[in-house]
Amino acid sequence: MREYKIAAIPADGIGPEVIAAGLQALVALARRDGGFGFDVTSFDWGSDRYKKTGTLMPEDGVEQLKTFDAIFFGAVGAPDVPDHITLWGLRLPICQGFDQYANVRPTRILPGIHSPLEGVGPGDLDWVIVRENSEGEYAGSGGRAHKGLPEEVGTEVAIFTRVGVTRIMRYAFRLAQSRPRKFLTVVTKSNAQRHGMVMWDEIAAEVSEEFPDVSWDKMLVDAMTVRMVKQPQSLDTIVATNLHADILSDLAGALAGSLGVAPTANIDPERRYPSMFEPIHGSAFDITGKGIANPVATFWTAAQMLDHLGEADAAKRLMIAVEQVCADGVMTPDVGGTATTRQVTDAVCEAIRGAN
Ligand code: NAI
Numbered sequence: 641m642r643e644y645k646i647a648a649i650p651a652d653g654i655g656p657e658v659i660a661a662g663l664q665a666l667v668a669l670a671r672r673d674g675g676f677g678f679d680v681t682s683f684d685w686g687s688d689r690y691k692k693t694g695t696l697m698p699e700d701g702v703e704q705l706k707t708f709d710a711i712f713f714g715a716v717g718a719p720d721v722p723d724h725i726t727l728w729g730l731r732l733p734i735c736q737g738f739d740q741y742a743n744v745r746p747t748r749i750l751p752g753i754h755s756p757l758e759g760v761g762p763g764d765l766d767w768v769i770v771r772e773n774s775e776g777e778y779a780g781s782g783g784r785a786h787k788g789l790p791e792e793v794g795t796e797v798a799i800f801t802r803v804g805v806t807r808i809m810r811y812a813f814r815l816a817q818s819r820p821r822k823f824l825t826v827v828t829k830s831n832a833q834r835h836g837m838v839m840w841d842e843i844a845a846e847v848s849e850e851f852p853d854v855s856w857d858k859m860l861v862d863a864m865t866v867r868m869v870k871q872p873q874s875l876d877t878i879v880a881t882n883l884h885a886d887i888l889s890d891l892a893g894a895l896a897g898s899l900g901v902a903p904t905a906n907i908d909p910e911r912r913y914p915s916m917f918e919p920i921h922g923s924a925f926d927i928t929g930k931g932i933a934n935p936v937a938t939f940w941t942a943a944q945m946l947d948h949l950g951e952a953d954a955a956k957r958l959m960i961a962v963e964q965v966c967a968d969g970v971m972t973p974d975v976g977g978t979a980t981t982r983q984v985t986d987a988v989c990e991a992i993r994g995a996n
């Protein structure tokens with residue numbers, strides 16, 4: 641039997657609620673299949689630990705995760721801890737420590753879920769956003785001088801390297817090539833940002849020559865928001881910088897019905913280190929503990945994890961079960977339903993058991 645070592649980091653807010661649901665679905669899939677299983681270790685890292693000990697994870701936290709096949713992550717962030725501390729204390733050290741440079745965010749309108757876009761339904765919006773995940777605007781470069789004085793300065797320096805841009809561009813072209821439309825949109829802001837962004841455009845043109853069967857076009861990020869809303873059918877695979885894709889993918893999630901259905905994978909394509917799978921959403925303080933967090937984003941990211949582990953059949957089975965349950969109207973309130981997290985999870989597990 642194939643056994644996968646999974647590190648679960650549920651962390652904060654609704655993180656533990658949705659990760660528990662995701663693990664329940666993974667167990668149902670393993671039982672149904674019989675050919676693989678999971679050895680799950682849960683880590684109690686996050687804001688509660690920070691409040692008690694001063695750090696979100698132990699000093700050797702990243703080292704501890706090294707031997708796992710994949711990381712299954714909830715969300716980090718608490719109302720009484722500044723967001724830059726939680727993000728830089730847990731999620732970013734893992735992404736950057738394991739050089740998970742490709743952040744992959746599929747978006748589709750699932751059956752039964754309504755897009756806020758009029759007349760747009762399943763099939764009209766089927767995108768994968770590839771986000772550069774190791775540098776750019778989130779490289780952490782910058783600083784503050786004259787702190788607290790009237791002349792205080794803060795700098796936030798975006799770092800774009802030829803190696804970093806080339807590898808994400810190759811990843812995006814390859815992903816576009818694997819999809820039926822073989823079409824990539826490269827997003828920049830190379831009119832106003834005339835150094836790093838112009839280099840993006842140049843490298844996109846260079847890498848495109850390695851993929852003659854992939855067609856591609858370019859968009860400025862501001863115009864891209866308009867195209868996503870007005871012509872969702874005109875897009876397929878999208879590549880953008882860390883910041884731009886962060887923003888565009890929240891918009892994509894909302895256009896597909898809710899942030900509660902949007903998944904993400906932080907991938908080390910070279911497989912030197914474990915990759916990390918998480919819903920896009922945060923800890924959602926407003927609904928924490930109410931039992932109504934939408935688990936679909938976490939199921940979808942579990943399917944991405946299965947794909948990455950080589951269990952493509954199980955990944956497909958999970959998505960078919962999720963789509964069936966959504967089509968049946970068993971949905972949480974964020975997508976217009978009345979079901980609880982538990983009811984959606986039980987229905988998905990039931991559909992997995994019943995699937996051929
Ligand atoms: P959020 O994603 O937590 O919530 C935004 C809105 O979407 C809220 O109204 C929430 O109820 C709703 N929502 C999100 N996920 C949902 C789900 N699964 N089911 C139903 N409704 C859902 O973003 P917000 O409010 O900006 O951030 C809250 C905290 O989460 C902050 O501390 C932030 O830093 C952190 N955060 C963490 C992320 C991560 O760990 N990767 C990502 C985004 C935010």
Ligand code: MG
Binds near residue numbers: 886887890
């Ligand atoms: Mg975000």
